[in-house]
Amino acid sequence: MSRHHISQFTVEWGDCDPAQIVFYPNFFRWMDAASLRFFRAAGVPPWREFESVSGILGTPLVDASARFLRPASYGDVLDVDTAIDEWRGKSFVMSHIIRRGGTRGARVCPTASGRSCAHPGSRPAGKCPQLVRMSGYSSAPRK
Amino acid sequence: MSRHHISQFTVEWGDCDPAQIVFYPNFFRWMDAASLRFFRAAGVPPWREFESVSGILGTPLVDASARFLRPASYGDVLDVDTAIDEWRGKSFVMSHIIRRGGTRGARVCPTASGRSCAHPGSRPAGKCPQLVRMSGYSSAPRK
Amino acid sequence: MSRHHISQFTVEWGDCDPAQIVFYPNFFRWMDAASLRFFRAAGVPPWREFESVSGILGTPLVDASARFLRPASYGDVLDVDTAIDEWRGKSFVMSHIIRRGGTRGARVCPTASGRSCAHPGSRPAGKCPQLVRMSGYSSAPRK
Amino acid sequence: MSRHHISQFTVEWGDCDPAQIVFYPNFFRWMDAASLRFFRAAGVPPWREFESVSGILGTPLVDASARFLRPASYGDVLDVDTAIDEWRGKSFVMSHIIRRGGTRGARVCPTASGRSCAHPGSRPAGKCPQLVRMSGYSSAPRK
Numbered sequence: 001m002s003r004h005h006i007s008q009f010t011v012e013w014g015d016c017d018p019a020q021i022v023f024y025p026n027f028f029r030w031m032d033a034a035s036l037r038f039f040r041a042a043g044v045p046p047w048r049e050f051e052s053v054s055g056i057l058g059t060p061l062v063d064a065s066a067r068f069l070r071p072a073s074y075g076d077v078l079d080v081d082t083a084i085d086e087w088r089g090k091s092f093v094m095s096h097i098i099r100r101g102g103t104r105g106a107r108v109c110p111t112a113s114g115r116s117c118a119h120p121g122s123r124p125a126g127k128c129p130q131l132v133r134m135s136g137y138s139s140a141p142r143k
Numbered sequence: 144m145s146r147h148h149i150s151q152f153t154v155e156w157g158d159c160d161p162a163q164i165v166f167y168p169n170f171f172r173w174m175d176a177a178s179l180r181f182f183r184a185a186g187v188p189p190w191r192e193f194e195s196v197s198g199i200l201g202t203p204l205v206d207a208s209a210r211f212l213r214p215a216s217y218g219d220v221l222d223v224d225t226a227i228d229e230w231r232g233k234s235f236v237m238s239h240i241i242r243r244g245g246t247r248g249a250r251v252c253p254t255a256s257g258r259s260c261a262h263p264g265s266r267p268a269g270k271c272p273q274l275v276r277m278s279g280y281s282s283a284p285r286k
Numbered sequence: 287m288s289r290h291h292i293s294q295f296t297v298e299w300g301d302c303d304p305a306q307i308v309f310y311p312n313f314f315r316w317m318d319a320a321s322l323r324f325f326r327a328a329g330v331p332p333w334r335e336f337e338s339v340s341g342i343l344g345t346p347l348v349d350a351s352a353r354f355l356r357p358a359s360y361g362d363v364l365d366v367d368t369a370i371d372e373w374r375g376k377s378f379v380m381s382h383i384i385r386r387g388g389t390r391g392a393r394v395c396p397t398a399s400g401r402s403c404a405h406p407g408s409r410p411a412g413k414c415p416q417l418v419r420m421s422g423y424s425s426a427p428r429k
Numbered sequence: 430m431s432r433h434h435i436s437q438f439t440v441e442w443g444d445c446d447p448a449q450i451v452f453y454p455n456f457f458r459w460m461d462a463a464s465l466r467f468f469r470a471a472g473v474p475p476w477r478e479f480e481s482v483s484g485i486l487g488t489p490l491v492d493a494s495a496r497f498l499r500p501a502s503y504g505d506v507l508d509v510d511t512a513i514d515e516w517r518g519k520s521f522v523m524s525h526i527i528r529r530g531g532t533r534g535a536r537v538c539p540t541a542s543g544r545s546c547a548h549p550g551s552r553p554a555g556k557c558p559q560l561v562r563m564s565g566y567s568s569a570p571r572k
Contacts, residue, residue: 010319017447018502019200025172032168032298036298036299057162156304161360189503190503217475315454354489
């Protein structure tokens with residue numbers, strides 16, 4: 001089973017737009033933060049340290065998609081449940097489920113995912129396995 | 144042919160992350176701004192005015208997806224080319240192509256799209272046609 | 287003694303700029319969030335509810351200032367210590383001290399303050415005392 | 430006379446909060462962008478190039494302050510008028526005036542300023558004059 005990690009974020013006043021709901025690019029901001037916390041929880045050091053041993057400073061997104069089922073507003077606490085769905089040779093797919101009001105709460109984003117490049121720029125292809133190993137990925141899908 | 148509109152944005156220092164490239168949620172921020180400019184260019188009044196006649200204050204996103212082909216960094220000028228791809232009964236799909244360095248420039252986001260709800264909340268279903276009519280939508284695809 | 291409240295925020299990758307430190311407008315973002323948490327901790331309901339009884343939807347800033355002593359970067363946990371320094375007839379002054387690494391940690395922002403209008407728009411002047419009473423303000427300075 | 434530069438920004442939907450006005454940290458975001466445009470207009474190359482000759486990658490803020498006189502909302506076009514008010518040995522003070530509706534328009538921020546460090550980190554003190562010379566600074570105040 002793939003490791004997964006839950007990160008918590010509070011929706012702030014300034015995250016909401018004149019319609020009083022979350023301005024949706026902020027959901028991607030929280031997913032990005034959740035990705036980093038996933039790696040940190042898995043034992044990957046901060047990018048600034050990881051860079052010196054691996055040449056990797058962040059993992060640029062190749063594509064992203066999300067579905068928004070319910071709005072969220074300031075004061076809401078969001079749980080972002082993050083897992084790695086797939087490792088490919090040079091990239092990996094992360095998925096996120098965003099809930100409001102606890103881990104059994106209503107799904108705000110029932111599904112979101114992003115594929116990231118594990119070898120940005122001209123970095124050598126052999127570095128990805130570090131992220132793979134550390135993140136405890138296995139090929140069995142999460143329930 | 145569907146109307147389309149090009150909006151221009153400059154990537155700022157603060158839009159970039161420690162890897163010196165655009166922090167990707169900002170691309171969705173620019174797409175959202177481009178959507179509003181598309182409607183404004185089509186003759187739709189600002190949401191605050193449109194609300195009083197239609198009950199619509201913004202069009203909440205139902206889903207979003209984007210592919211990122213090339214990075215962009217501060218100082219880059221981005222052209223976001225926006226069109227409406229499809230009108231459905233209660234929602235519509237907008238697509239964006241983001242280029243760097245002019246309308247014939249390199250594609251940063253070769254494809255991005257979002258489906259928005261045209262009837263947020265409990266607003267009556269008959270209001271969508273206003274947006275349709277004003278945006279000059281026709282069923283022929285854009286080239 | 288005036289009530290004070292400590293809010294905690296984690297600096298995310300996307301909060302940092304190409305120099306790898308916090309893009310400074312984000313400090314004001316956290317101060318704004320800390321202001322709202324201060325009021326919530328004092329018993330003031332969310333603005334959306336408070337509006338219906340008081341006509342007040344947020345308290346627009348009149349001026350703001352901050353000093354930045356040390357940088358912060360992604361992964362840092364910031365404590366924002368917020369208090370109300372002064373109530374005037376139609377506005378109030380809030381101050382914030384931002385530390386890194388716990389309540390006895392190094393000061394990132396040794397001093398920051400903002401004066402807010404408690405009567406935005408044409409709202410009646412008698413509504414401010416609600417915020418005053420609820421926030422437990424007294425004229426004695428904090429240590 | 431000190432050189433000054435006017436940068437233009439459009440307030441977007443996502444820059445506004447549930448009270449339908451600009452979420453104020455965004456004003457600092459625009460001031461930061463205006464600072465960089467000021468330097469670019471003065472002939473300073475992008476930071477990524479300037480760094481290689483000067484060791485300077487951005488000029489971290491030491492303090493910032495602003496007064497907010499009028500609100501702005503989405504659709505407003507803001508003119509940010511930027512000048513250098515003072516050069517000190519290791520820092521400089523920039524000031525901004527933000528107007529709405531053209532260079533003779535109403536002042537949204539009648540006064541804002543920030544002092545920045547021209548020698549971040551352990552960079553040598555002799556590099557600042559480059560920024561001074563290029564920015565065309567003279568000790569006479571702007572009108």
